Amino acid sequence: MSTAMLETQSTDTADAAIQAFTVTFLIRRFDPDVDAEPRWQDFDVEMYATDRVLDALHKIKWEQDGSLTFRRSCAHGICGSDAMRINGRNRLACKTLIKDLDISKPIYVEAIKGLPLEKDLVVDMEPFFASYREVQPFLIANSQPEAGKERIQSIAKREIFDDTTKCILCAACTSSCPVFWTDGQYFGPAAIVNAHRFIFDSRDDAASVRLDILNDKEGVWRCRTTFNCTDACPRGIEVTKAIAEVKQAIIRGKP
Amino acid sequence: MPETSAGTLTAPAKPAKQKPGGTLYRGREGMWSWVLHRITGVAIFFFLLVHVLDTALVRVSPEAYNAVIGTYQTPIMGLGEVALVGAIVFHAFNGLRIILVDFWAWATRHQRVLFYIVIALWVVTMLAFVPRHLINVFSH
Numbered sequence: 001m002s003t004a005m006l007e008t009q010s011t012d013t014a015d016a017a018i019q020a021f022t023v024t025f026l027i028r029r030f031d032p033d034v035d036a037e038p039r040w041q042d043f044d045v046e047m048y049a050t051d052r053v054l055d056a057l058h059k060i061k062w063e064q065d066g067s068l069t070f071r072r073s074c075a076h077g078i079c080g081s082d083a084m085r086i087n088g089r090n091r092l093a094c095k096t097l098i099k100d101l102d103i104s105k106p107i108y109v110e111a112i113k114g115l116p117l118e119k120d121l122v123v124d125m126e127p128f129f130a131s132y133r134e135v136q137p138f139l140i141a142n143s144q145p146e147a148g149k150e151r152i153q154s155i156a157k158r159e160i161f162d163d164t165t166k167c168i169l170c171a172a173c174t175s176s177c178p179v180f181w182t183d184g185q186y187f188g189p190a191a192i193v194n195a196h197r198f199i200f201d202s203r204d205d206a207a208s209v210r211l212d213i214l215n216d217k218e219g220v221w222r223c224r225t226t227f228n229c230t231d232a233c234p235r236g237i238e239v240t241k242a243i244a245e246v247k248q249a250i251i252r253g254k255p
Numbered sequence: 256m257p258e259t260s261a262g263t264l265t266a267p268a269k270p271a272k273q274k275p276g277g278t279l280y281r282g283r284e285g286m287w288s289w290v291l292h293r294i295t296g297v298a299i300f301f302f303l304l305v306h307v308l309d310t311a312l313v314r315v316s317p318e319a320y321n322a323v324i325g326t327y328q329t330p331i332m333g334l335g336e337v338a339l340v341g342a343i344v345f346h347a348f349n350g351l352r353i354i355l356v357d358f359w360a361w362a363t364r365h366q367r368v369l370f371y372i373v374i375a376l377w378v379v380t381m382l383a384f385v386p387r388h389l390i391n392v393f394s395h
Contacts, residue, residue, distance in 0.1 A: 028277060038277070088281035108278050178286065225356050227285030227366060240285075240356075241363040248358065 023047045023103045025056055027068070028110035029120050038117065041065075042106060049099035053086055053109065057093060057121075070121035077234060080170030084121050085110045090172040090232035112175035114184065128171045131187045135195035135213055140206035151203040161200040164193045164242050166235040173229035173239050185218040189229040189239045192220055196242040199255050207255045215250045223247070284370040292349050295342035302339055333392030337385055344380045348373040 022044050030038040043064055045056045054075055061068045073079040075094045082093040087101065087108050101107055115123040145151045167190065174180055174188035195214055199207045214220045220243055229239035249255045280286070313320040326332075352369045355362035362369060 085278065085280070088278040110277055113277070113280065176280065176282075178280075178282075178289070224289050225285065225353060225363075225366070226282060226289045228280070228282045231283055231285075238364070240366075241360060244357050244360075244363050 018048065020046045020048055021098070021103055023056065023098060024106040025060065026106045026108050027060075027120070028108075029068075030111075030117055031067070032119060038110075047098045047103075049097070051098045052094055053091075053096045053098070053101075053107070054082060054093040056098075056107075057109070068121075069119045078168060080168035080234075083112055083170040083172040083175070083234070085112055090176040090228075092170060092172065092234040095234050112171060114175045114177070114181040115171070123175075125171060127184060128174055128188065128190065129169075131174075131191040132169065132194060135187070135191050135210055136206065137194040137198065139198065139201070139204055140209070141203060142205045153202055157202040160202075161197050163237050164197040164200075166237050167193050167197070168235060169194075170234060172232040172234055173237075176228040176232040178226055178228065179222050179224055183218070183222065186222045187214065187216075187219055189223075189243065192223075192243050192246055193237060193239055196246050199246060199249060207249075208253075211246070211250050211253075211255075214246055220247050220250065284367045288349055288352070288370050288373070291345060292353070295346040298342050299339075299346060330392055333389065336392075337388060340384055340388075341377070341381060344384075345373070345377050348376050 023046075025043045025045060026040050027043065028038050029035070029041045043056075043060045045059050045064075047056055047059075054072060057068065057070055057072075061070075070084070070093070071081040072094065073081045075082075077092055077095045080092075083090055084093055085091075085108075086093065086096050090112055093109075109121070111117055111121045111123050115125060115128060118124050141151070169190060171190060173193070174190045177186070177189055180186050180188045192214060195210045198204045199210050223240070223243045225240055225244075227240050230237075230241070233239055309320070309323050312323055349370075352362075352366070352373050355369065356366050357363075
């Protein structure tokens, strides 16, 4: 008897674990060859609670409408390809689980805001990368390390900029910023985060150059501390805090 | 009735309504505090513009000044003053919050708590101001 009880229990839990739900996705489609304006299209998809929004996009593309266009590469939250607006907030589709969304209502999926829309969920990332390049996001050192040695840095000095090394350049922060939506010239959170990563690196010698670049009308002073970027970052970087640190470094005149 | 019990888990057949222009970005306290700061800031600017003009009238003639100020002594302007003080009090307290957020790492981390403190201070200030002000407005 006890074994039979156990069996029923285990099949019950197995059934519960793999229960599928029909989830409605409302996707903002845009085909530049056909549409003058983006339009919403709904898709019903069978999903498990453990699935991700990216799985839903895959199912739609593979089984319902092959013309659905979106970017994804690694699908594991590292490459930063699939940032999109899910239920009104910037998220990575590959890190947003169905169980964390309210599936009693349709799930809204649309492209990130503030960058030119190319097709469906794909935007032109070039303005974003142009700002990134402008802050010189690479090591600039005036001295050579001793022959055969690396540049030495203490754990404490590494800790100062540890948070901003985590950026994957997905543009979730920059395209969540109300200032960036209306003023495309603003460097945006991501560029400042990546400048921060080198400004506060003790091995780097060009902090003053980067502080000078960001001490611009369109630089850090455009930040209005709305904290949308901090909330949107899929890597949990405290973006607004990093921007505040750069602001203070500019006032001090040194990192 | 019981039929709809499964409805809590499955999506409705028809989506409620489609938003043509894209959804509104669902920012949290930080974004809405900024929106309020902007609105109150612009409102205060227009008040100050009018205020500078009507005060400058005293240089034209004290009679003209008195005539213009006299038109303000109405219950509608009294309610407008409540709105004005509400906007200034929010803008002032939130401005202090923004300074703290910019210069103090603890405040940057706890900006959400600070926002609710701003709202609490606003409520306390308005509770002290509004009854006394309205008694003055409606008893004259």
